[in-house]
Amino acid sequence: MTSVEEGDKRLIEALIDHLDSSYIYLGPFLMTLAMITGYISTLTPKEVSTLLVPIAVSLGVIGGYLEFHTLIVLLRARDILLGRDPSLIKYIGRAAILTGFYYSILGSLIIASTVKDIIEHVREKPIQDLACRRYYNYIYLIISLGAALSPLQACISRDIRDLLSSSHILVEELPEGFGAHA
Numbered sequence: 500m501t502s503v504e505e506g507d508k509r510l511i512e513a514l515i516d517h518l519d520s521s522y523i524y525l526g527p528f529l530m531t532l533a534m535i536t537g538y539i540s541t542l543t544p545k546e547v548s549t550l551l552v553p554i555a556v557s558l559g560v561i562g563g564y565l566e567f568h569t570l571i572v573l574l575r576a577r578d579i580l581l582g583r584d585p586s587l588i589k590y591i592g593r594a595a596i597l598t599g600f601y602y603s604i605l606g607s608l609i610i611a612s613t614v615k616d617i618i619e620h621v622r623e624k625p626i627q628d629l630a631c632r633r634y635y636n637y638i639y640l641i642i643s644l645g646a647a648l649s650p651l652q653a654c655i656s657r658d659i660r661d662l663l664s665s666s667h668i669l670v671e672e673l674p675e676g677f678g679a680h681a
Contacts, residue, residue, distance in 0.1 A: 511663055514576050518660035523569045527610075527648035529562025530601055534644055563598050569652055570594035570610070576659045577617045607645030608637060614648075618655045621662060631655050 517523060533555045540551035574590045577583075597613060600606030615626050615635055626632050634651035 511579065514572060514579070515660050515663050517568075517572045518576065518656045518663070521653075523565055523572065524649050524653040524656065526562045526564075526566030526569055527601070527607065527652065528646050529558050530566060531562075531644045531646035533557075533559035533562060534602060559602075563601070566601060566610075567594045567598045569656070570597055570613070573614060573617050573652075573656065573659065576663060577621055580621045580659070580662055601645060604641055604644070607640050607648050610645075611635065611637070611640055611648055611651060614652055614655050618658060621659060629658070631658060 536551055536555035536558060540548040540555060543551065571590045571594045574593065575585060578585055593613075597606065597610050600609060618629060618631060619626055622629060626635050631651060631654035634647070634654050636647070639647040
């Protein structure tokens, strides 16, 4: 095995670990909670709003980082599964723009469309034919102010994690009799 293949194997294992961790799906929920907390702070007396504003900002920063991280991991996993060349600059730019737009209703809808496109390209099927379809609903996204994006991302991340786990078994790791000539 060459060092490049070893590096690819480590990258795939790292992506699988990221997709397996439950904290990365909390981004939309925390960002929505930040919006709600910020709005509530405008309706409360000054003493209470002084406490709520830093809480809202903290929730927004943590949620924004988690959402940014999730999008980068999903975009990279998609390119590995499709055999495309990686582009960290494109991943960072796209994730930053989408995370920034999240605080408008339009942003969560664009993110939902992006993660839907990722799974459709990887699976080569429309989302209506996939298990994650039940979470892809624009009405729920609008009503929940984007928090409904969390279960969609969790479902798609699990699906891509399973694909990465199953499709990147190296020949050297297969049991005897299951090599390239089997």
